[in-house]
Amino acid sequence: MVQPTSPVANSAALLAWYDRSARVLPWRARPGETVDPYRVWLSEVMLQQTTVAAVAPYFLRFVERWPTIEALAAAPVDAVTGAWAGLGYYARARNLHACAKLVAEWRHGRFPEDEESLRKLPGIGDYTAAAIAAIAFGRKAVVVDGNVERVMARLFAVTDPLPGAKAHLKALAAALTPEVRPGDYAQAVMDLGATVCTPKSPACGICPWMEPCQARRLGIAAGLPAKAEKAPRPTRHGIAFWLIRPDGAVLLRRRPPHGLLGGMMEVPGTEWRDGLWSLDEAAAHAPLAAEWRPLPGRVAHTFTHFHLELAVATAKAGPRAAARGIWCPLDNLGDQALPTLMRKVVRHALAKAY
Numbered sequence: 001m002v003q004p005t006s007p008v009a010n011s012a013a014l015l016a017w018y019d020r021s022a023r024v025l026p027w028r029a030r031p032g033e034t035v036d037p038y039r040v041w042l043s044e045v046m047l048q049q050t051t052v053a054a055v056a057p058y059f060l061r062f063v064e065r066w067p068t069i070e071a072l073a074a075a076p077v078d079a080v081t082g083a084w085a086g087l088g089y090y091a092r093a094r095n096l097h098a099c100a101k102l103v104a105e106w107r108h109g110r111f112p113e114d115e116e117s118l119r120k121l122p123g124i125g126d127y128t129a130a131a132i133a134a135i136a137f138g139r140k141a142v143v144v145d146g147n148v149e150r151v152m153a154r155l156f157a158v159t160d161p162l163p164g165a166k167a168h169l170k171a172l173a174a175a176l177t178p179e180v181r182p183g184d185y186a187q188a189v190m191d192l193g194a195t196v197c198t199p200k201s202p203a204c205g206i207c208p209w210m211e212p213c214q215a216r217r218l219g220i221a222a223g224l225p226a227k228a229e230k231a232p233r234p235t236r237h238g239i240a241f242w243l244i245r246p247d248g249a250v251l252l253r254r255r256p257p258h259g260l261l262g263g264m265m266e267v268p269g270t271e272w273r274d275g276l277w278s279l280d281e282a283a284a285h286a287p288l289a290a291e292w293r294p295l296p297g298r299v300a301h302t303f304t305h306f307h308l309e310l311a312v313a314t315a316k317a318g319p320r321a322a323a324r325g326i327w328c329p330l331d332n333l334g335d336q337a338l339p340t341l342m343r344k345v346v347r348h349a350l351a352k353a354y
């Protein structure tokens with residue numbers, strides 16, 4: 001007979017819970033439905049670094065506009081990055097499009113089924129490859145995200161802090177991953193972490209792993225996983241230049257293809273650095289020489305590794321001003337692939353410059 005703490009018993013208890021309590025998610029096949037690898041891949045790329053609640057409306061808009069990988073591959077990359085605007089981590093949108101083209105044009109629209117081949121595609125790392133292999137193709141793969149790490153740390157009372165404990169937690173997750181229904185199992189652990197074994201107040205009383213859970217027995221569940229202290233985020237500064245033509249068009253430019261916000265559109269500006277800029281100093285980086293006027297207030301935005309504070313300066317350009325970039329009518333700004341930061345700059349300028 002299987003012991004209550006054995007991996008088989010644990011995965012069976014979790015799968016039984018999943019059959020009763022699985023979340024209904026727009027990308028998830030319901031019982032009896034065929035899993036669509038395109039939807040699994042699209043959702044997993046969108047979910048990297050982003051919450052389920054934020055992803056859901058984007059996912060639905062994407063699959064309505066591009067219902068197949070061939071349709072997505074045929075779309076202009078700017079349409080894809082534009083539709084992605086607001087989801088953040090924009091390199092994901094460019095990789096998404098590159099991956100769609102590769103799979104549509106070179107693999108007849110079929111994703112590879114094993115992790116190693118999936119990892120060779122743009123934008124697919126270890127986690128996403130494992131998730132697609134397990135969920136879309138029923139392969140036994142160890143899928144470990146933040147939810148899974150938390151659940152493993154608690155189930156086995158691992159008190160070593162993250163990120164150092166990652167490899168140990170992955171090994172524990174691997175030992176629990178069953179041969180049967182690996183895709184459902186992967187989604188079940190994620191669901192457990194998202195709905196029951198939540199970060200601050202785990203609902204141990206309704207947990208299918210209540211019995212074997214060591215952290216619950218020790219009364220230390222809410223404090224796990226332990227995390228190493230992070231260095232505080234530095235603040236960087238820059239100035240954005242809101243240049244207006246007499247017909248109301250505004251100057252935008254495209255950021256370099258690689259790096260932060262790579263390939264996205266932006267209001268031209270200085271580089272972002274640790275020290276504040278004076279307007280005189282910054283004017284040397286403006287798209288053209290003009291009477292730049294500072295707008296009151298600042299635009300604040302937080303990236304993963306730093307806070308950014310942007311001042312905005314405005315000037316009027318002549319009707320035939322020669323400046324490098326794209327003149328965009330105000331009414332068309334919504335169609336541009338402007339990341340969230342730049343949408344904040346636009347809102348700030350519209351509120352203060354007119």
Ligand code: SF4
Nearest residue numbers: 197202204207213221
């Ligand atoms: Fe998490 Fe509590 Fe379940 Fe343990 S018993 S896995 S701490 S919800």
